[in-house]
Amino acid sequence: MATSRAPLPFTEAVSATVAQSTRSGFFFDFDGTIAPIMRDPAAVFPVPGAVERLRVLAELVGRVAIVSARPAAFLCERLAGVPRLGLFGLYGMQSVVDGRVRTEAEAGAWAPVIARVAADAARELPGEVLVEDKALMVALHYRSSPSARGAVERWASAKAAELGLREQYGRMVVELRPPVEGDKGTLVARETEALTRAWYFGDDLSDGRAFDALRGREERDPAFLGIRVAVANGETGDELARLADFTIDAPEHTPAMLDHVIRAFRATPYAG
């Protein structure tokens, strides 16, 4: 990860954003950022107030989007009813365009291989490991049995080597995904091209790539401001927090932080 510049004062970040609202964007990871982490990934919903803040923000700034490892269809379900909200699933392998999930063709070709890996994982890994088949990605969750971590990582590494897949480590999870280019960093770099202000909220290792993308753009373009917000947790340590401008204690506190931003917009006449 890139080294960090000095963190920006919050009020400065907010006023710089309000001053260029139409060219500002807010990007959010989902799990651990606007939703709690739970043992059963299927049971997760956004924290209270998150959807409402996204709706308001989407009316105030040029771009608001979710950048997640979840399938795009899941994001659609959980965040239905927020107009103008960009949804990117499976690290950008999927996006939602006009209400329909679009999958990158290159990634789609790997579906049979991923299906085989999911079946192998269910058969070969310890029963406490939750195998989540995301169609184009398999997530191996060991949250219910942290001691299985070594076995899961070894199994995933061997499968990745055997089949040419890519590994992604996260909070109590290892994911196997197609070896196609692209991650949260390349996605955020692309989606912020037309913006002069971009905020990214994340909690996990893969979000560090998005932080790096904002930092890289700042280095190339002094007019650009990338504001990095880490949501703290005991699992990724402070690696992400060290690179962040701001840290939020838990996903439940993300709406309150957004309220500060929203209030600043409302207090500024003719924000544009």
Ligand SMILES: [Mg+2]
């Ligand atoms: Mg996350």
